[in-house]
Amino acid sequence: QSALTQPASVSGSPGQSITISCTGTSSDVGGYKYVSWFQQHPGKAPKLMIYDVNNRPSGVSNRFSGSKSGNTASLTISGLQAEDEADYYCSSYTSSITWVFGGGTKLTVL
């Protein structure tokens, strides 16, 4: 199972919005609603930000939103804040009854 494709890095200024893409295939992202996004700060465990494409766990800011079109999922962060600077990973359930992650995207808040 190949990793999902994410841009290596994105950046934005405080208050702006950014979008991170996550491209897979019809056997993973395109075939199921089970796409998640995780935030990871250096030296910390990942934190679930979005599950089932566009659902936020309790306690996650509504500045984070998710969507999907075909084989590509997206995470949008609006009103960028300094604390949003982190690595972001997408994941998807697959037709092989396994899970696959994206390679990760480093978000820099300028």
Place this chain on the structure above:
Amino acid sequence: QVQLVQSGAEVKKPGASVKVSCKASGYTFTSYKMHWVRQAPGQGLEWMGLINPTGGNTRNAQKLQGRVTMTRDTSTSTVYMELSSLRSEDTAVYYCARDNQEWSFDIWGQGTMVTVSS
């Protein structure tokens, strides 16, 4: 509160095995499946496998087939991940992560660093 507490760092020689534990608390252990995910230094996340604490059924990543064994002890609400025939490429932080019943990972352990070095 809901939490997963993992065992401490390990240093192993190539060819050896390592067993990492993950103790759950704050919820009904048998109601949620548990995943294992690893992250090599400076690299991304890699899904390793899944165990159902109810019956002990497991599902592993094909890449690790034959080398990874996941077990659980319901009496102590603990899951274990054992990786054998260790090689330098297995050097990573190993995480357990609870499945939120929507095929995602909502609660993560603090991570266990496993270093494989001669």
